[in-house]
Amino acid sequence: MAVAALATTALAIDYTVDDSLGWDTYVDYEKWIADKVFMVGDTIRQRGITPAACINMAAFKYEPYHNVLEVTEADYGSCATGSPISTHSGGKTTFELGETGTRYFICGIPRHCTNGTMHLKISTVPKELVVLGRQVTPLFILEVWGLVQFPPKKLIIAWVRGMVKGDSSTAVEGRARQ
Template sequence: MASSRSILFLSISMVLLSSVAMATDHIVGDDKGWTVDFNYTQWAQQMVFRVGDNLVFNYNPSFHNVFKVNGTLFQNCTFPAENEALSTGKDIIPLKTEGRKWYVCGKADHCASRQMKFVITVLAEGAPAPSTPSPPPSSDARHVVSSVFGVVMATMLATIAIFA
């Protein structure tokens, strides 16, 4: 029989691993990245964003940037001073709070005419997904964390079953 100390350790490990494994890196635009003439609104509608997730913007910094803006700036395709732009070409934005978040490209007419803008709604960590989300497009990168989590959980359950 397993000792109570082993069961306690496994229980704590499962809780810690589940919170880490549940976070998702959302690659904006999937394989296309952050570029012109891609429907980011449609892309965002297929995702579920939670506190603890990250948005990852991949793009050529010579041609694009990223601004976090409010709803009014988003609708008007206006943005703050250039020095507030994210411009590394591989920007990671942690989603730390729930609520609506708006993102635009501030280069040329990319926001107004080339569809480089989108809005998301970030849910609380444990909140259920919206009732009728569209299935997300298949992407190996998005499912790596879920697969690892499944393997770890199956291993832990098998260990408990063997020693119980």
């Protein structure tokens, strides 16, 4: 199962699904998405679709013998195609990512999902997350979620102490100590 990742707080990120092959059986989507978390406003696209055309959207480009089904979490887990939320074919499909939550996509062609490849789970989080009344940066969230080892824990601890005290200079001091 694939889980999506974090963008920067100030800027949206433009993602190309798999960066080259698009929606196909040859792609390991779990590997591709492992270091990503999508925020509201990020762009996910497939080759051939311009970023301006799919802001706040998940876009899939695929060969005519594939399709894209948006499904429930239960159907995603079992690759069930009997009652999708929506079914799309034709080679290009876009989905708005305008709100937080998790969406599930599979290919409805027999064995394309069950072979372990053509399924994608996109979790979209808010642009700004708040802890103790303070905005939290994406690097902090990634560290808390255990998705990255950088920045060093000492820096994060110094930055959190500064947040709690209301002193942003503590993060700079923390960097200097590393």
